[in-house]
Amino acid sequence: MAQAKAKAKPKSRAKAGAARHWTADIFDVLKRHNLKQVAYVPDTGQAPLIEACIRDNEIRAIPLTTEEEGIGVLAGAHLGGEEGALLLQSSGIGNCINMLGVPIECRMPLLMIVTMRGEWGEFNPWQLPMSQGTQAALEAVGVIVLRADSAERVGETVAAAAKMAFDAGRVVAVLIGQRVVGHKNWDR
Amino acid sequence: MANAKRITLDRRKVVARVLRDRGDALLITGLGAPSFDAMAAGDSLNNFYVWSGMGSAVPFGLGLACAQPGRRVLTVTGDGEMLMGLGSLATVAVQRPANFAVVVIDNQRYGETGGQLTHTEFGVDIPAMAKGAGFREVATVYTNAELEEAVPLILKGEGPVFVTVKVRPEPAKIVLPPRDGPMMRHRFRANLLGEG
Amino acid sequence: MAGRKAKAEELQRGAAVAAILKRRGDALVVTGIGNAVHDVAASGDVAENFYLSGIMGGAAMVGMGLALARPDRRVLVITGDGEMLAGIGSLATIGVEKVPNLAIVVIDNRAYAATGMQATHTARGVDLAGIAKASGFNHAVAVSDAAGLRAVVDDAYEKPGPYFAVLRVKSEGSPRVRVPADGTFTARRFRRALLGDEMNP
Protein backbone atom coordinates (compact mmCIF):
# COMPACT_ATOMS: atom_id res chain seq x y z
CA MET A 1 0.00 0.00 0.00
CA ALA A 2 1.30 3.41 -0.82
CA GLN A 3 1.40 5.62 2.24
CA ALA A 4 2.23 8.57 0.08
CA LYS A 5 2.55 11.11 2.83
CA ALA A 6 4.83 9.08 5.05
CA LYS A 7 7.86 11.09 6.03
CA ALA A 8 11.14 9.91 4.58
CA LYS A 9 13.35 11.52 7.20
CA PRO A 10 15.12 8.98 9.41
CA LYS A 11 14.71 9.56 13.13
CA SER A 12 17.36 11.71 14.72
CA ARG A 13 17.86 9.30 17.59
CA ALA A 14 20.82 7.64 15.88
CA LYS A 15 23.94 8.68 17.71
CA ALA A 16 26.12 11.31 16.12
CA GLY A 17 28.92 9.59 14.27
CA ALA A 18 27.01 6.32 13.95
CA ALA A 19 25.99 6.64 10.34
CA ARG A 20 23.50 3.79 10.39
CA HIS A 21 20.43 3.51 12.54
CA TRP A 22 19.83 0.02 13.92
CA THR A 23 16.51 -0.17 12.11
CA ALA A 24 18.48 -0.10 8.85
CA ASP A 25 20.15 -3.36 9.91
CA ILE A 26 16.72 -4.91 10.42
CA PHE A 27 15.57 -3.66 7.06
CA ASP A 28 18.54 -5.35 5.40
CA VAL A 29 17.54 -8.67 6.93
CA LEU A 30 13.96 -8.27 5.72
CA LYS A 31 15.25 -7.65 2.21
CA ARG A 32 17.78 -10.47 2.33
CA HIS A 33 14.96 -12.90 3.06
CA ASN A 34 12.87 -11.39 0.29
CA LEU A 35 9.97 -10.59 2.59
CA LYS A 36 6.88 -9.38 0.76
CA GLN A 37 4.34 -8.53 3.45
CA VAL A 38 5.27 -6.45 6.47
CA ALA A 39 2.36 -5.94 8.86
CA TYR A 40 2.52 -3.44 11.69
CA VAL A 41 0.93 -1.43 14.44
CA PRO A 42 3.34 1.46 14.86
CA ASP A 43 5.79 2.02 17.67
CA THR A 44 7.97 5.09 17.95
CA GLY A 45 11.11 2.98 18.11
CA GLN A 46 10.42 1.29 14.80
CA ALA A 47 9.13 4.35 12.98
CA PRO A 48 12.12 4.53 10.58
CA LEU A 49 11.75 0.82 9.77
CA ILE A 50 8.05 1.22 9.04
CA GLU A 51 8.83 4.16 6.78
CA ALA A 52 11.49 2.15 4.95
CA CYS A 53 9.00 -0.67 4.35
CA ILE A 54 6.37 1.74 3.09
CA ARG A 55 8.87 3.24 0.65
CA ASP A 56 10.10 -0.12 -0.63
CA ASN A 57 8.51 -1.17 -3.90
CA GLU A 58 8.69 -4.90 -3.28
CA ILE A 59 7.29 -4.84 0.24
CA ARG A 60 3.65 -4.38 0.93
CA ALA A 61 3.39 -2.51 4.24
CA ILE A 62 0.11 -3.45 5.89
CA PRO A 63 -1.26 -1.29 8.71
CA LEU A 64 -3.32 -3.35 11.16
CA THR A 65 -6.05 -2.27 13.54
CA THR A 66 -4.72 -4.69 16.17
CA GLU A 67 -1.55 -6.75 16.30
CA GLU A 68 -3.21 -10.17 16.23
CA GLU A 69 -4.40 -9.48 12.70
CA GLY A 70 -0.79 -9.64 11.60
CA ILE A 71 -0.41 -13.23 12.77
CA GLY A 72 -3.30 -14.20 10.50
CA VAL A 73 -2.08 -12.16 7.54
CA LEU A 74 1.34 -13.76 7.67
CA ALA A 75 -0.11 -17.27 8.02
CA GLY A 76 -2.12 -16.63 4.87
CA ALA A 77 0.93 -15.18 3.11
CA HIS A 78 2.89 -18.33 3.93
CA LEU A 79 0.09 -20.54 2.58
CA GLY A 80 0.31 -18.52 -0.61
CA GLY A 81 4.09 -18.76 -0.93
CA GLU A 82 5.16 -15.40 0.48
CA GLU A 83 6.89 -14.60 3.75
CA GLY A 84 6.76 -11.52 5.91
CA ALA A 85 7.31 -10.00 9.31
CA LEU A 86 5.23 -8.44 12.05
CA LEU A 87 6.43 -5.19 13.62
CA LEU A 88 4.95 -4.28 16.98
CA GLN A 89 5.47 -2.82 20.42
CA SER A 90 5.66 -5.16 23.41
CA SER A 91 2.18 -4.09 24.57
CA GLY A 92 0.81 -5.64 21.37
CA ILE A 93 2.10 -9.08 22.35
CA GLY A 94 -0.81 -9.29 24.75
CA ASN A 95 -3.17 -9.01 21.79
CA CYS A 96 -1.38 -11.80 19.90
CA ILE A 97 -1.14 -14.72 22.28
CA ASN A 98 -4.19 -16.70 21.22
CA MET A 99 -3.61 -16.13 17.51
CA LEU A 100 -0.04 -17.43 17.82
CA GLY A 101 -1.59 -20.87 18.04
CA VAL A 102 -2.02 -20.80 14.26
CA PRO A 103 1.64 -20.62 13.17
CA ILE A 104 2.80 -22.72 16.10
CA GLU A 105 0.33 -25.54 15.46
CA CYS A 106 0.93 -25.40 11.71
CA ARG A 107 4.72 -25.07 12.09
CA MET A 108 4.75 -21.97 9.94
CA PRO A 109 7.61 -19.50 9.94
CA LEU A 110 6.90 -16.20 11.68
CA LEU A 111 9.26 -13.36 12.51
CA MET A 112 8.14 -10.77 15.03
CA ILE A 113 10.18 -7.63 15.67
CA VAL A 114 9.14 -6.35 19.07
CA THR A 115 10.32 -3.06 20.52
CA MET A 116 10.06 -3.00 24.29
CA ARG A 117 8.16 -0.38 26.23
CA GLY A 118 7.83 -0.52 29.98
CA GLU A 119 11.32 -1.45 31.09
CA TRP A 120 14.58 0.54 30.91
CA GLY A 121 13.81 4.05 32.12
CA GLU A 122 10.06 3.78 31.58
CA PHE A 123 8.12 6.64 33.11
CA ASN A 124 4.59 5.33 32.40
CA PRO A 125 3.71 2.78 35.08
CA TRP A 126 0.84 1.42 33.00
CA GLN A 127 3.32 -0.01 30.52
CA LEU A 128 5.14 -2.08 33.11
CA PRO A 129 2.88 -5.12 33.63
CA MET A 130 2.74 -6.15 29.96
CA SER A 131 6.39 -5.48 29.31
CA GLN A 132 7.51 -7.42 32.35
CA GLY A 133 5.39 -10.35 31.16
CA THR A 134 6.20 -10.16 27.47
CA GLN A 135 8.97 -12.75 27.27
CA ALA A 136 7.23 -15.12 29.68
CA ALA A 137 3.95 -14.89 27.76
CA LEU A 138 5.65 -15.61 24.43
CA GLU A 139 7.61 -18.52 25.83
CA ALA A 140 4.54 -19.90 27.57
CA VAL A 141 2.88 -20.53 24.19
CA GLY A 142 6.05 -21.84 22.55
CA VAL A 143 7.57 -18.86 20.77
CA ILE A 144 11.38 -18.75 20.54
CA VAL A 145 12.57 -15.45 21.99
CA LEU A 146 15.85 -13.67 21.23
CA ARG A 147 16.80 -10.32 22.75
CA ALA A 148 19.01 -7.46 21.70
CA ASP A 149 19.95 -4.86 24.29
CA SER A 150 22.41 -2.77 22.34
CA ALA A 151 22.11 -1.16 18.94
CA GLU A 152 25.15 -3.06 17.63
CA ARG A 153 23.54 -6.42 18.41
CA VAL A 154 20.22 -5.75 16.71
CA GLY A 155 21.31 -6.65 13.19
CA GLU A 156 22.91 -9.99 14.03
CA THR A 157 20.10 -10.94 16.38
CA VAL A 158 17.42 -10.27 13.80
CA ALA A 159 19.50 -12.11 11.20
CA ALA A 160 19.75 -15.12 13.48
CA ALA A 161 16.03 -15.00 14.24
CA ALA A 162 15.16 -14.75 10.56
CA LYS A 163 17.15 -17.90 9.82
CA MET A 164 15.35 -19.75 12.60
CA ALA A 165 12.02 -18.48 11.33
CA PHE A 166 12.39 -18.95 7.60
CA ASP A 167 14.96 -21.72 7.31
CA ALA A 168 13.96 -23.80 10.31
CA GLY A 169 10.28 -22.90 10.12
CA ARG A 170 9.68 -21.62 13.63
CA VAL A 171 7.91 -18.77 15.33
CA VAL A 172 10.57 -16.38 16.57
CA ALA A 173 10.31 -13.04 18.31
CA VAL A 174 13.17 -10.58 18.68
CA LEU A 175 12.76 -8.30 21.68
CA ILE A 176 14.64 -5.06 21.23
CA GLY A 177 15.32 -3.56 24.63
CA GLN A 178 14.02 -0.14 25.54
CA ARG A 179 17.63 0.80 26.19
CA VAL A 180 18.18 0.54 22.44
CA VAL A 181 14.99 2.33 21.54
CA GLY A 182 15.68 5.19 23.93
CA HIS A 183 13.46 7.05 26.31
CA LYS A 184 10.28 8.50 25.03
CA ASN A 185 10.51 12.22 24.60
CA TRP A 186 7.75 13.80 26.65
CA ASP A 187 8.75 17.42 26.20
CA ARG A 188 7.57 17.89 22.69
CA MET B 1 -12.22 9.78 -0.25
CA ALA B 2 -11.62 10.63 3.38
CA ASN B 3 -9.99 13.84 2.31
CA ALA B 4 -12.78 15.04 0.10
CA LYS B 5 -13.53 17.67 2.74
CA ARG B 6 -10.96 20.03 4.15
CA ILE B 7 -9.85 19.34 7.69
CA THR B 8 -9.34 22.55 9.66
CA LEU B 9 -10.29 21.89 13.28
CA ASP B 10 -7.75 22.07 16.08
CA ARG B 11 -7.94 19.10 18.47
CA ARG B 12 -7.29 21.12 21.62
CA LYS B 13 -10.10 23.55 20.86
CA VAL B 14 -12.47 20.74 19.91
CA VAL B 15 -11.98 18.84 23.16
CA ALA B 16 -12.16 22.05 25.21
CA ARG B 17 -15.41 22.97 23.47
CA VAL B 18 -17.00 19.58 24.08
CA LEU B 19 -15.99 19.61 27.74
CA ARG B 20 -16.97 23.25 28.38
CA ASP B 21 -20.63 22.36 28.89
CA ARG B 22 -20.08 18.90 30.34
CA GLY B 23 -21.60 19.62 33.75
CA ASP B 24 -21.04 16.54 35.89
CA ALA B 25 -20.45 14.18 32.98
CA LEU B 26 -17.96 11.40 33.65
CA LEU B 27 -15.07 11.17 31.19
CA ILE B 28 -12.87 8.29 30.14
CA THR B 29 -10.00 9.16 27.80
CA GLY B 30 -8.06 6.85 25.50
CA LEU B 31 -4.29 6.64 25.76
CA GLY B 32 -2.05 9.37 24.43
CA ALA B 33 -3.03 12.66 22.91
CA PRO B 34 -6.77 12.58 23.71
CA SER B 35 -5.83 12.33 27.39
CA PHE B 36 -3.51 15.31 26.97
CA ASP B 37 -6.32 17.24 25.28
CA ALA B 38 -8.68 16.56 28.18
CA MET B 39 -6.02 17.49 30.71
CA ALA B 40 -5.33 20.71 28.82
CA ALA B 41 -9.01 21.55 29.11
CA GLY B 42 -8.71 21.21 32.90
CA ASP B 43 -8.26 18.25 35.22
CA SER B 44 -11.42 17.03 36.98
CA LEU B 45 -12.31 14.44 39.56
CA ASN B 46 -14.81 13.19 36.99
CA ASN B 47 -11.97 12.35 34.58
CA PHE B 48 -10.25 9.00 34.33
CA TYR B 49 -7.28 8.82 31.98
CA VAL B 50 -6.51 5.37 30.59
CA TRP B 51 -2.78 5.14 29.98
CA SER B 52 -2.54 1.74 28.31
CA GLY B 53 -4.78 -1.07 27.12
CA MET B 54 -5.15 0.28 23.61
CA GLY B 55 -8.71 -0.47 22.48
CA SER B 56 -10.19 -0.40 25.96
CA ALA B 57 -11.49 3.17 26.23
CA VAL B 58 -14.94 2.38 24.79
CA PRO B 59 -15.56 -0.79 26.82
CA PHE B 60 -14.33 1.13 29.88
CA GLY B 61 -16.94 3.81 29.24
CA LEU B 62 -19.61 1.20 28.54
CA GLY B 63 -19.15 -0.47 31.91
CA LEU B 64 -19.24 2.88 33.66
CA ALA B 65 -22.35 3.99 31.77
CA CYS B 66 -24.14 0.77 32.71
CA ALA B 67 -23.10 1.19 36.36
CA GLN B 68 -24.15 4.86 36.46
CA PRO B 69 -27.30 5.14 34.35
CA GLY B 70 -28.11 8.48 36.01
CA ARG B 71 -24.92 10.13 34.81
CA ARG B 72 -23.71 11.12 31.37
CA VAL B 73 -20.64 9.13 30.39
CA LEU B 74 -18.23 10.17 27.65
CA THR B 75 -15.34 8.32 26.10
CA VAL B 76 -12.97 10.60 24.23
CA THR B 77 -10.32 8.73 22.30
CA GLY B 78 -8.17 8.66 19.17
CA ASP B 79 -8.83 6.98 15.85
CA GLY B 80 -5.97 4.54 16.35
CA GLU B 81 -7.20 3.57 19.78
CA MET B 82 -10.74 3.18 18.47
CA LEU B 83 -9.62 1.02 15.55
CA MET B 84 -8.03 -1.41 17.98
CA GLY B 85 -11.35 -1.97 19.74
CA LEU B 86 -13.87 -1.92 16.91
CA GLY B 87 -15.72 -4.96 18.21
CA SER B 88 -16.66 -2.93 21.25
CA LEU B 89 -18.94 -0.84 19.05
CA ALA B 90 -21.09 -3.93 18.50
CA THR B 91 -20.98 -4.68 22.21
CA VAL B 92 -22.14 -1.16 23.07
CA ALA B 93 -24.92 -1.36 20.50
CA VAL B 94 -26.25 -4.55 22.07
CA GLN B 95 -26.44 -2.88 25.50
CA ARG B 96 -27.75 0.41 24.09
CA PRO B 97 -26.82 2.65 27.04
CA ALA B 98 -28.84 5.87 26.59
CA ASN B 99 -26.34 7.86 28.67
CA PHE B 100 -23.19 7.01 26.72
CA ALA B 101 -21.39 8.96 24.01
CA VAL B 102 -18.15 8.18 22.20
CA VAL B 103 -16.11 10.99 20.66
CA VAL B 104 -13.23 10.05 18.37
CA ILE B 105 -10.63 12.74 17.79
CA ASP B 106 -9.66 11.62 14.30
CA ASN B 107 -6.36 13.01 13.03
CA GLN B 108 -6.04 10.03 10.68
CA ARG B 109 -2.69 9.34 12.31
CA TYR B 110 -1.07 7.36 15.10
CA GLY B 111 0.08 10.61 16.66
CA GLU B 112 2.01 9.20 19.60
CA THR B 113 4.26 6.92 17.59
CA GLY B 114 5.35 9.25 14.85
CA GLY B 115 2.31 10.11 12.81
CA GLN B 116 1.88 6.94 10.74
CA LEU B 117 -1.36 7.01 8.73
CA THR B 118 -4.31 5.10 10.19
CA HIS B 119 -7.07 3.28 8.36
CA THR B 120 -9.30 6.37 8.43
CA GLU B 121 -6.88 8.13 6.09
CA PHE B 122 -7.77 5.46 3.52
CA GLY B 123 -11.50 5.92 3.75
CA VAL B 124 -12.47 3.58 6.57
CA ASP B 125 -15.57 5.27 7.98
CA ILE B 126 -15.80 4.54 11.70
CA PRO B 127 -19.10 6.42 12.25
CA ALA B 128 -20.67 4.31 9.49
CA MET B 129 -19.35 1.23 11.29
CA ALA B 130 -20.97 2.48 14.49
CA LYS B 131 -24.18 2.94 12.54
CA GLY B 132 -23.89 -0.61 11.23
CA ALA B 133 -23.28 -1.82 14.75
CA GLY B 134 -26.49 -0.13 15.85
CA PHE B 135 -25.57 3.13 17.58
CA ARG B 136 -28.62 5.36 17.89
CA GLU B 137 -26.95 8.61 16.84
CA VAL B 138 -23.92 8.96 14.59
CA ALA B 139 -22.19 12.05 13.21
CA THR B 140 -18.99 13.18 11.52
CA VAL B 141 -17.79 16.70 12.25
CA TYR B 142 -15.54 18.76 9.96
CA THR B 143 -16.46 22.36 10.86
CA ASN B 144 -17.13 24.52 13.88
CA ALA B 145 -20.78 24.78 12.89
CA GLU B 146 -21.05 20.99 12.79
CA LEU B 147 -19.27 20.82 16.13
CA GLU B 148 -21.80 23.19 17.69
CA GLU B 149 -24.56 20.90 16.44
CA ALA B 150 -22.80 17.83 17.75
CA VAL B 151 -22.08 19.08 21.27
CA PRO B 152 -25.71 18.82 22.52
CA LEU B 153 -25.89 15.37 20.93
CA ILE B 154 -22.73 14.31 22.75
CA LEU B 155 -23.79 15.75 26.10
CA LYS B 156 -27.54 15.17 26.06
CA GLY B 157 -28.62 13.12 23.04
CA GLU B 158 -30.20 9.75 23.64
CA GLY B 159 -27.36 7.26 23.33
CA PRO B 160 -25.46 5.42 22.37
CA VAL B 161 -24.04 8.37 20.46
CA PHE B 162 -20.96 8.21 18.25
CA VAL B 163 -19.23 11.32 16.92
CA THR B 164 -16.02 11.48 14.94
CA VAL B 165 -14.38 14.88 14.81
CA LYS B 166 -11.85 15.26 12.00
CA VAL B 167 -8.91 17.30 13.28
CA ARG B 168 -5.65 18.57 11.81
CA PRO B 169 -2.70 16.18 12.14
CA GLU B 170 -0.21 18.44 13.92
CA PRO B 171 0.47 17.14 17.42
CA ALA B 172 -0.37 19.53 20.24
CA LYS B 173 1.95 20.21 23.17
CA ILE B 174 1.95 17.44 25.73
CA VAL B 175 0.03 18.26 28.91
CA LEU B 176 0.55 15.26 31.15
CA PRO B 177 -2.42 14.05 33.19
CA PRO B 178 -1.86 12.13 36.41
CA ARG B 179 -0.61 8.63 35.71
CA ASP B 180 -0.81 7.09 39.16
CA GLY B 181 -3.54 4.50 38.60
CA PRO B 182 -4.40 3.71 42.22
CA MET B 183 -4.65 7.43 43.00
CA MET B 184 -6.90 8.06 40.02
CA ARG B 185 -9.09 5.10 40.82
CA HIS B 186 -9.45 6.25 44.38
CA ARG B 187 -10.18 9.88 43.65
CA PHE B 188 -12.67 8.99 40.92
CA ARG B 189 -14.60 6.57 43.11
CA ALA B 190 -14.43 8.76 46.19
CA ASN B 191 -15.87 11.65 44.24
CA LEU B 192 -18.54 9.55 42.53
CA LEU B 193 -19.52 7.15 45.28
CA GLY B 194 -18.44 9.02 48.40
CA GLU B 195 -16.29 6.09 49.41
CA GLY B 196 -13.30 6.56 51.62
CA MET C 1 -34.32 -4.53 20.51
CA ALA C 2 -33.58 -3.93 16.84
CA GLY C 3 -33.54 -7.02 14.68
CA ARG C 4 -34.70 -9.23 17.50
CA LYS C 5 -37.57 -10.66 15.52
CA ALA C 6 -35.93 -11.73 12.31
CA LYS C 7 -37.96 -12.82 9.31
CA ALA C 8 -38.44 -16.53 8.91
CA GLU C 9 -35.19 -17.51 7.22
CA GLU C 10 -35.38 -19.94 4.40
CA LEU C 11 -31.69 -20.59 3.95
CA GLN C 12 -30.19 -23.77 5.26
CA ARG C 13 -26.49 -23.33 5.92
CA GLY C 14 -25.16 -26.64 4.61
CA ALA C 15 -27.07 -26.34 1.34
CA ALA C 16 -26.10 -22.70 0.93
CA VAL C 17 -22.39 -23.40 1.34
CA ALA C 18 -22.64 -26.41 -0.97
CA ALA C 19 -24.24 -24.21 -3.63
CA ILE C 20 -21.40 -21.71 -3.33
CA LEU C 21 -18.64 -24.32 -3.37
CA LYS C 22 -20.10 -26.14 -6.36
CA ARG C 23 -18.82 -23.26 -8.43
CA ARG C 24 -15.44 -22.90 -6.77
CA GLY C 25 -13.25 -23.95 -9.70
CA ASP C 26 -9.67 -23.33 -8.55
CA ALA C 27 -10.66 -20.98 -5.73
CA LEU C 28 -8.81 -21.28 -2.44
CA VAL C 29 -10.98 -21.57 0.66
CA VAL C 30 -10.23 -20.57 4.25
CA THR C 31 -12.72 -21.39 6.98
CA GLY C 32 -13.12 -19.95 10.44
CA ILE C 33 -13.52 -22.01 13.59
CA GLY C 34 -16.95 -23.44 14.32
CA ASN C 35 -19.53 -25.06 12.12
CA ALA C 36 -18.24 -23.36 8.97
CA VAL C 37 -15.55 -26.06 8.96
CA HIS C 38 -18.22 -28.75 8.72
CA ASP C 39 -20.22 -26.84 6.11
CA VAL C 40 -17.17 -26.55 3.86
CA ALA C 41 -15.80 -30.04 4.44
CA ALA C 42 -19.18 -31.55 3.59
CA SER C 43 -18.49 -30.54 -0.01
CA GLY C 44 -15.22 -32.45 0.06
CA ASP C 45 -12.05 -32.27 2.11
CA VAL C 46 -9.75 -31.00 -0.62
CA ALA C 47 -6.20 -29.71 -0.41
CA GLU C 48 -7.26 -26.19 -1.38
CA ASN C 49 -9.22 -25.88 1.88
CA PHE C 50 -7.53 -24.48 4.96
CA TYR C 51 -9.46 -24.94 8.19
CA LEU C 52 -8.60 -22.48 10.91
CA SER C 53 -10.05 -24.89 13.39
CA GLY C 54 -8.65 -23.64 16.66
CA ILE C 55 -8.64 -19.88 16.73
CA MET C 56 -11.44 -17.34 16.68
CA GLY C 57 -11.13 -14.10 14.77
CA GLY C 58 -8.35 -14.93 12.33
CA ALA C 59 -10.02 -16.29 9.20
CA ALA C 60 -10.43 -12.99 7.34
CA MET C 61 -6.79 -12.06 7.92
CA VAL C 62 -5.48 -15.45 6.78
CA GLY C 63 -7.62 -15.00 3.69
CA MET C 64 -6.20 -11.55 3.08
CA GLY C 65 -2.56 -12.60 3.42
CA LEU C 66 -3.22 -15.49 1.06
CA ALA C 67 -5.06 -13.33 -1.46
CA LEU C 68 -2.21 -10.80 -1.47
CA ALA C 69 0.31 -13.58 -2.02
CA ARG C 70 -1.74 -15.14 -4.84
CA PRO C 71 -3.42 -12.36 -6.80
CA ASP C 72 -4.01 -14.88 -9.60
CA ARG C 73 -6.43 -16.95 -7.51
CA ARG C 74 -9.81 -16.17 -5.99
CA VAL C 75 -9.77 -16.58 -2.23
CA LEU C 76 -12.98 -17.31 -0.36
CA VAL C 77 -13.25 -17.00 3.40
CA ILE C 78 -16.24 -18.86 4.80
CA THR C 79 -16.88 -18.25 8.45
CA GLY C 80 -19.51 -17.72 11.12
CA ASP C 81 -20.94 -14.53 12.60
CA GLY C 82 -19.27 -15.08 15.97
CA GLU C 83 -15.88 -15.68 14.40
CA MET C 84 -16.24 -12.63 12.19
CA LEU C 85 -17.24 -10.46 15.14
CA ALA C 86 -14.11 -11.58 17.00
CA GLY C 87 -11.93 -10.15 14.23
CA ILE C 88 -14.07 -7.24 13.15
CA GLY C 89 -11.14 -4.82 12.85
CA SER C 90 -9.76 -6.96 10.06
CA LEU C 91 -12.56 -5.63 7.84
CA ALA C 92 -10.98 -2.17 8.12
CA THR C 93 -7.57 -3.63 7.35
CA ILE C 94 -8.95 -5.31 4.22
CA GLY C 95 -10.72 -2.08 3.29
CA VAL C 96 -7.38 -0.28 3.29
CA GLU C 97 -5.66 -2.93 1.15
CA LYS C 98 -8.63 -3.15 -1.25
CA VAL C 99 -7.79 -6.79 -2.03
CA PRO C 100 -9.53 -7.46 -5.37
CA ASN C 101 -9.50 -11.27 -5.28
CA LEU C 102 -10.88 -11.73 -1.76
CA ALA C 103 -14.46 -12.66 -0.87
CA ILE C 104 -15.80 -13.20 2.62
CA VAL C 105 -19.00 -15.14 3.19
CA VAL C 106 -20.42 -15.03 6.70
CA ILE C 107 -22.84 -17.74 7.73
CA ASP C 108 -25.02 -15.75 10.09
CA ASN C 109 -27.09 -17.94 12.37
CA ARG C 110 -27.05 -15.19 15.01
CA ALA C 111 -25.67 -17.65 17.54
CA TYR C 112 -22.55 -19.34 18.82
CA ALA C 113 -23.74 -22.77 17.73
CA ALA C 114 -20.47 -24.47 18.63
CA THR C 115 -20.82 -23.57 22.31
CA GLY C 116 -24.54 -23.99 22.88
CA MET C 117 -26.43 -21.47 20.74
CA GLN C 118 -25.86 -18.37 22.85
CA ALA C 119 -27.01 -15.25 20.94
CA THR C 120 -24.30 -13.26 19.15
CA HIS C 121 -24.34 -9.52 18.52
CA THR C 122 -26.03 -10.01 15.15
CA ALA C 123 -29.09 -11.31 16.99
CA ARG C 124 -29.40 -7.81 18.44
CA GLY C 125 -29.25 -5.85 15.24
CA VAL C 126 -25.53 -5.56 14.51
CA ASP C 127 -25.26 -5.28 10.73
CA LEU C 128 -22.06 -6.94 9.54
CA ALA C 129 -22.61 -5.98 5.90
CA GLY C 130 -23.02 -2.34 6.95
CA ILE C 131 -19.75 -2.50 8.86
CA ALA C 132 -18.00 -4.07 5.86
CA LYS C 133 -19.35 -1.35 3.60
CA ALA C 134 -18.16 1.30 6.06
CA SER C 135 -14.75 -0.38 6.05
CA GLY C 136 -14.35 0.15 2.33
CA PHE C 137 -15.44 -3.17 0.85
CA ASN C 138 -16.42 -2.85 -2.80
CA HIS C 139 -19.55 -4.91 -2.31
CA ALA C 140 -21.32 -5.86 0.87
CA VAL C 141 -24.68 -7.58 0.93
CA ALA C 142 -26.87 -9.53 3.30
CA VAL C 143 -29.19 -12.16 1.83
CA SER C 144 -31.81 -14.36 3.41
CA ASP C 145 -33.57 -16.15 0.58
CA ALA C 146 -32.90 -18.35 -2.44
CA ALA C 147 -32.76 -15.48 -4.91
CA GLY C 148 -30.24 -13.67 -2.75
CA LEU C 149 -28.15 -16.80 -2.45
CA ARG C 150 -28.11 -17.26 -6.24
CA ALA C 151 -26.63 -13.78 -6.59
CA VAL C 152 -23.97 -14.57 -3.97
CA VAL C 153 -23.04 -17.80 -5.74
CA ASP C 154 -22.01 -15.75 -8.78
CA ASP C 155 -20.80 -12.56 -7.18
CA ALA C 156 -18.51 -14.22 -4.65
CA TYR C 157 -16.35 -15.33 -7.59
CA GLU C 158 -16.95 -12.57 -10.09
CA LYS C 159 -17.32 -9.20 -8.37
CA PRO C 160 -14.14 -7.20 -7.96
CA GLY C 161 -13.29 -7.51 -4.29
CA PRO C 162 -13.09 -7.08 -1.50
CA TYR C 163 -16.52 -8.69 -1.55
CA PHE C 164 -18.59 -9.41 1.55
CA ALA C 165 -21.80 -11.39 1.88
CA VAL C 166 -23.84 -12.29 4.92
CA LEU C 167 -26.00 -15.38 4.54
CA ARG C 168 -28.80 -15.15 7.06
CA VAL C 169 -29.49 -18.84 7.68
CA LYS C 170 -31.69 -20.83 10.03
CA SER C 171 -30.44 -20.52 13.56
CA GLU C 172 -28.78 -23.90 13.90
CA GLY C 173 -25.46 -25.73 13.77
CA SER C 174 -24.30 -28.29 11.21
CA PRO C 175 -23.79 -32.04 11.13
CA ARG C 176 -20.23 -32.81 12.12
CA VAL C 177 -17.82 -33.69 9.31
CA ARG C 178 -14.42 -34.94 10.31
CA VAL C 179 -11.51 -32.97 8.89
CA PRO C 180 -7.81 -33.43 9.57
CA ALA C 181 -7.15 -31.82 12.93
CA ASP C 182 -3.43 -31.53 12.34
CA GLY C 183 -2.66 -28.02 11.16
CA THR C 184 0.86 -28.93 10.14
CA PHE C 185 -0.64 -31.49 7.78
CA THR C 186 -3.34 -29.23 6.28
CA ALA C 187 -0.92 -26.32 5.86
CA ARG C 188 1.64 -28.48 4.02
CA ARG C 189 -1.02 -30.18 1.96
CA PHE C 190 -2.33 -26.76 0.96
CA ARG C 191 1.09 -25.43 -0.01
CA ARG C 192 1.95 -28.58 -1.94
CA ALA C 193 -1.23 -28.29 -3.96
CA LEU C 194 -0.77 -24.60 -4.58
CA LEU C 195 2.99 -24.27 -4.91
CA GLY C 196 4.13 -27.79 -5.75
CA ASP C 197 6.48 -27.35 -2.85
CA GLU C 198 7.51 -30.62 -1.21
CA MET C 199 10.28 -29.26 0.96
CA ASN C 200 8.90 -26.25 2.73
CA PRO C 201 9.68 -25.51 6.34
Ligand SMILES: Cc1ncc(C[n+]2csc(CCOP(=O)(O)OP(=O)(O)O)c2C)c(N)n1
Ligand atom coordinates in the same frame (compact mmCIF):
# COMPACT_ATOMS: atom_id res chain seq x y z
C1 LIG D 1 -1.47 -2.71 21.98
C2 LIG D 1 -0.69 -1.49 21.68
N1 LIG D 1 -0.13 -1.36 20.47
C3 LIG D 1 0.58 -0.24 20.17
C4 LIG D 1 0.76 0.74 21.09
C5 LIG D 1 1.59 1.97 20.78
N2 LIG D 1 0.77 3.17 20.69
C6 LIG D 1 0.63 4.02 21.75
S1 LIG D 1 -0.30 5.37 21.38
C7 LIG D 1 -0.52 4.83 19.77
C8 LIG D 1 -1.25 5.67 18.76
C9 LIG D 1 -2.60 6.11 19.18
O1 LIG D 1 -3.17 6.78 18.10
P1 LIG D 1 -4.55 7.53 18.24
O2 LIG D 1 -5.45 6.77 19.16
O3 LIG D 1 -5.04 7.78 16.87
O4 LIG D 1 -4.22 8.89 19.01
P2 LIG D 1 -3.53 10.21 18.42
O5 LIG D 1 -2.23 10.32 19.16
O6 LIG D 1 -3.37 10.08 16.98
O7 LIG D 1 -4.49 11.29 18.79
C10 LIG D 1 0.13 3.61 19.57
C11 LIG D 1 0.16 2.89 18.28
C12 LIG D 1 0.17 0.54 22.36
N3 LIG D 1 0.30 1.45 23.35
N4 LIG D 1 -0.54 -0.57 22.63
Ligand SMILES: [Mg+2]
Ligand atom coordinates in the same frame (compact mmCIF):
# COMPACT_ATOMS: atom_id res chain seq x y z
MG1 LIG E 1 -5.05 9.56 15.77
